[in-house]
Amino acid sequence: MTPSLTRLARVAALGLALALPAATAVGESPAEGGPAPAFHLQDQNGAWHTLDEYRGRWLVLYFYPKDETPGCTTQACELRDNIFAFRKAGATIVGISVDDVASHKEFAAKHSLPFTILADTSKQTARDYGVLVKFMGVMELAQRDTFIVDPAGRILKHWAKVDPKGHSELVLKELATLQAAGAAKKAG
Numbered sequence: 001m002t003p004s005l006t007r008l009a010r011v012a013a014l015g016l017a018l019a020l021p022a023a024t025a026v027g028e029s030p031a032e033g034g035p036a037p038a039f040h041l042q043d044q045n046g047a048w049h050t051l052d053e054y055r056g057r058w059l060v061l062y063f064y065p066k067d068e069t070p071g072c073t074t075q076a077c078e079l080r081d082n083i084f085a086f087r088k089a090g091a092t093i094v095g096i097s098v099d100d101v102a103s104h105k106e107f108a109a110k111h112s113l114p115f116t117i118l119a120d121t122s123k124q125t126a127r128d129y130g131v132l133v134k135f136m137g138v139m140e141l142a143q144r145d146t147f148i149v150d151p152a153g154r155i156l157k158h159w160a161k162v163d164p165k166g167h168s169e170l171v172l173k174e175l176a177t178l179q180a181a182g183a184a185k186k187a188g
Contacts, residue, residue, distance in 0.1 A: 029130030029145070032158055036061070036149045037128035041096070041118040044104035049094070049118060051153065058091040058179070059149040060171055062162075063131045063142040067099045067107035071144065075164035076113055082168045083114050089175050092116075097142050098123050098132075131160075148175060150182070 030037060036059075038051045062079070064072040079086070079093050086093055093115040097104075104117040118125075126132035126142040133143045144164065148157040148171065156178050159167070 029158055029160070030128075030155055032155055034155060036147065036153050036155050037125070039096075039118070039120075039125040039128070041120055041125060042101050043116045043118055044101060044108045046101055049116060051149075054092060054094070054149070055153055056151045058089065058151060058175060060086065060091050060093045060146065060175070061129075061149055062093070062095050062144075062146040063126060063129065064095060064097050064144050065141040066097060067103045068110075071164045072097070073111065075144065075162070075167060076107070076117075077111055078164070078166070078168035079115065080111065080113050082172060085172055086175075089172065089179065091148075091175055094118060096120050096125060098126060098140065146171060148178060150178070 036051055040048060040050050042048055060079075062075070064075060066072055076095065079095075083093070095113075095115065095117040097117070098120050099107075100121050101119045104119055107113070108117055120126050120142065123132055123140055123142075129145070129147065131143045131145045132140055134140050143160070144162045146157075146159045146162055146167065147155050150156050157174050159170075
């Protein structure tokens, strides 16, 4: 098989695996209102990032299964297309998958992603967030989940098994609702 056919076969197999209900979770997700689990991971450029560097800011933390798959590309591009709305809301977007730094670098460059994508090659962060799933008893990937983390480091919203189409808009609306509720609480 040529390298491009081999890659195509792997992508097709992954697509089939992602479509099948044969995924089993490896752990439990942290509760809404509780602290977001810490992480220390490299981004698409090899720089290290921790949860603590996002303290004081709203964080949209999204997990996804695999670079360059249709759903993951749709999700990343919709977030990219709404980047100015997220910035206006004072939110930072960070993506995480179990792919490596090189894969993330290629994915981010190809789709002009203006946000950080972290490589969780040990799968520990996906496990800590309860999004690591085993497909067909073999392949471990991050499930497509999104978390909104407030400036104090608490998870205020968690979406499990996200539909990538239109999810960016849903996150923006929820972010506005959470920010308004927080402002009303401070004023009251």
